[in-house]
Amino acid sequence: MATDDNFPCSLTLQVPFPDARLASVALQALRVDKELSGLVKRELTTVAAPESSDAGETILRVDYKATTNRMLRVAVNSFMDSLALVLEVQEEMDVDVIESEKASQ
Amino acid sequence: MPDAKGRRIALGCEGSANKLGIGIIAHDPLTGEAIVLSNVRDTFVSPPGTGFLPKDTARHHRAYFVRVAKKALAASGVSIDEIDCICYTKGPGMGGPLTSVAVGARTLALLWGKELVGVNHCVGHIEMGRAITGASNPVVLYVSGGNTQVIAYAEQRYRIFGETLDIAVGNCLDRFARTLEISNDPAPGYNIEQLAKQGGRVLLDLPYAVKGMDCSFSGILGRADDLAAQMKAGEPGPDGEPFTPADLCFSLQETVFAMLVEITERAMAHVGSNQVLIVGGVGCNERLQEMMGAMAAERGGSVYATDERFCIDNGIMIAHAGLLAYETGFRTPLEESTCTQRFRTDEVFVKWRD
Numbered sequence: 001m002a003t004d005d006n007f008p009c010s011l012t013l014q015v016p017f018p019d020a021r022l023a024s025v026a027l028q029a030l031r032v033d034k035e036l037s038g039l040v041k042r043e044l045t046t047v048a049a050p051e052s053s054d055a056g057e058t059i060l061r062v063d064y065k066a067t068t069n070r071m072l073r074v075a076v077n078s079f080m081d082s083l084a085l086v087l088e089v090q091e092e093m094d095v096d097v098i099e100s101e102k103a104s105q
Numbered sequence: 106m107p108d109a110k111g112r113r114i115a116l117g118c119e120g121s122a123n124k125l126g127i128g129i130i131a132h133d134p135l136t137g138e139a140i141v142l143s144n145v146r147d148t149f150v151s152p153p154g155t156g157f158l159p160k161d162t163a164r165h166h167r168a169y170f171v172r173v174a175k176k177a178l179a180a181s182g183v184s185i186d187e188i189d190c191i192c193y194t195k196g197p198g199m200g201g202p203l204t205s206v207a208v209g210a211r212t213l214a215l216l217w218g219k220e221l222v223g224v225n226h227c228v229g230h231i232e233m234g235r236a237i238t239g240a241s242n243p244v245v246l247y248v249s250g251g252n253t254q255v256i257a258y259a260e261q262r263y264r265i266f267g268e269t270l271d272i273a274v275g276n277c278l279d280r281f282a283r284t285l286e287i288s289n290d291p292a293p294g295y296n297i298e299q300l301a302k303q304g305g306r307v308l309l310d311l312p313y314a315v316k317g318m319d320c321s322f323s324g325i326l327g328r329a330d331d332l333a334a335q336m337k338a339g340e341p342g343p344d345g346e347p348f349t350p351a352d353l354c355f356s357l358q359e360t361v362f363a364m365l366v367e368i369t370e371r372a373m374a375h376v377g378s379n380q381v382l383i384v385g386g387v388g389c390n391e392r393l394q395e396m397m398g399a400m401a402a403e404r405g406g407s408v409y410a411t412d413e414r415f416c417i418d419n420g421i422m423i424a425h426a427g428l429l430a431y432e433t434g435f436r437t438p439l440e441e442s443t444c445t446q447r448f449r450t451d452e453v454f455v456k457w458r459d
Contacts, residue, residue: 029211032442033204082208085167089212092171095185098178 007041007065009072015083016049020056026086027060030079039067040075108187111135113432114142115190116177116213117424120166120206121198121226122251123149123157127173128421129181129188132428139236142181144414144421145173154286156279163201170209177420185217192427195223195437196448198251203444211442222427223437226418227252227450230384231263232429233422238409240382244373246365246397247450249385249418250275250294253365254450255318255372261455266372267318274361275387277322281357284333285350292417297354298390304355307342311360318371320364329357362393366400379406388416429457 017023023046031044042064046057062079066072091097108114112131119126128144149165151157178185193210194203214221231245245256245263253269272280275294282293287300311328314321333353342348369381381401383394388410398408415422433456 025212025215028215028439029208032211032440033208033444081164081167082205085170085205085208086212088171089174089209090216093174093178093213094216098185102184 004041004065007067009067009069010063010065011072011076012064013062013076014047015060015062017058017060020046020058022090023058023060025090026083029086030082035075037071037075039071041065042075042079108183112140113428114183114188115192115222115424115428115431116174116188117192117224117229117420117422117427118170118174118206118210119194119226119229119418119420119423120202121194121196122202122249122418123151123162123165124418125149125166125169125173125206126418126420126423127170127177128419128424129177129183130421130424130428132432139425141421142183143177144419145177145180146417146419147173148291150290153288154283155289156283159199159201162199163205166202166205167209170206174209174213188217188219190222190427190431191217191219192222192224192423192431193442194226194229194423194444195442196226196445198226198444198446200444200446203446207442207444211439214439220431221437221439221442222431222435223442224423224427224430225448225450225453226423227254227256228263228453228455229422229426230416231256231382231450232426233415233419234382234384234409234411236425237411237415238382240380240409242378243380243382243409244369244376244378245382245384246369246388247385248274248365248383248387248393250279250387252385253320253322255368256450257372257376257378258455258458261458262451263453263455264451265449266375267320267368270316270319270321271323272326274322274365275385277326277361278357278387280326281329281333281353284330285353287350292386294387294390297358298392300351301354301358301392303351304349304353307344307346307348307352307356308359309348309352309356310343311356313360313364315364315367318368320368322361325357325360329353358390358392362390362396365393366396369397370400370404373404373406379404380409381406382409384411384416386417389413433457
């Protein structure tokens with residue numbers, strides 16, 4: 001994202017996932033909701049890890065820019081909360097996890 | 106795909122207020138029966154004297170989503186394969202809490218390869234009430250902390266005949282519970298109901314605000330708060346005797362419930378129905394059921410209500426209403442799986458009824 005005089009405060013997060021499928025699931029789940037404030041802009045995408053580009057796009061990349069550091073902090077913290085939920089659902093409720101738990105019962 | 110018994114199965118997620126509910130329902134295509142396979146709920150309770158705030162409520166839903174979802178899945182005994190769709194509350198309700206549940210629902214749908222169905226919370230209550238009680242075509246009184254509507258079905262819409270002009274009746278009760286610092290566990294309205302049973306010696310004067318088909322509760326709340334302040338200051342009531350929180354709770358209930366009975370009766374006369382179905386959390390209140398039952402009996406009809414598993418916000422009603430829509434071909438594409446705080450009951454096209 002190009003720097004923008006109107007949105008001088010920016011932050012980029014790169015979240016590694018075990019595989020491209022999980023990174024894609026996170027991207028699709030999180031990009032649906034628009035940013036609540038017009039003072040914040042967000043771009044979400046997946047990219048390949050530089051060392052292992054043959055594994056596909058395993059990294060979720062978020063670019064935030066905001067008018068003030070406070071707005072940036074609020075938006076990023078909120079994103080992290082949603083990301084944490086996505087990760088927990090992926091860890092605990094993916095198809096293979098549920099199946100292996102059922103099998104061991 | 107259908108389960109081993111040929112039934113359609115849906116998982117539903119609800120979190121528009123302080124209850125996080127996830128449930129799994131089965132529809133039998135041969136009998137048309139709706140079977141509750143699991144219905145799990147966790148309620149976020151705030152300390153006495155406070156209400157639940159959006160940010161804290163959203164945090165609660167995120168924290169409990171996996172726990173509640175896994176419990177619902179395990180209790181149902183179904184496998185992921187057998188689930189047809191993931192339903193979630195699109196609205197109306199509180200923004201942050203709604204969205205936190207939607208994020209969880211989307212993630213499940215994507216991981217499991219299932220389609221999403223966004224559901225109107227009010228329609229969820231109505232359809233679950235119809236399914237549980239078997240009421241064929243009642244006038245519906247939907248009363249909760251967030252909503253107060255009188256609804257009748259006509260030509261594939263749930264039409265709003267009357268509603269609150271300001272706050273919901275449940276909101277009036279919940280906020281009065283805060284004034285009296287009554288516990289919010291399990292719910293403020295429940296505790297007001299119990300306290301009201303100890304009242305009855307005196308009916309304190311509260312403004313009765315019915316306006317045609319509609320009603321209003323903020324003025325009553327203001328006056329009730331004034332009376333509570335008088336009571337705390339040691340002032341006597343209208344008959345010169347001191348009065349108690351129980352007297353206040355009793356008087357508030359009698360007044361607001363009489364108002365609800367009046368607007369419901371007005372809708373019944375308009376529509377020519379003598380059946381009433383009460384849904385929503387306030388519908389658990391036995392005094393309201395009693396008063397409504399007396400009115401319905403006078404008209405040669407009856408009142409239908411469900412128990413707290415279904416009248417309090419829950420995930421099974423979302424699964425049920427969502428599956429009904431899904432079976433008519435309704436889908437919510439991922440990009441449209443947002444949430445909205447305002448979602449009128451009559452915005453939903455009820456394709457699954459004649």
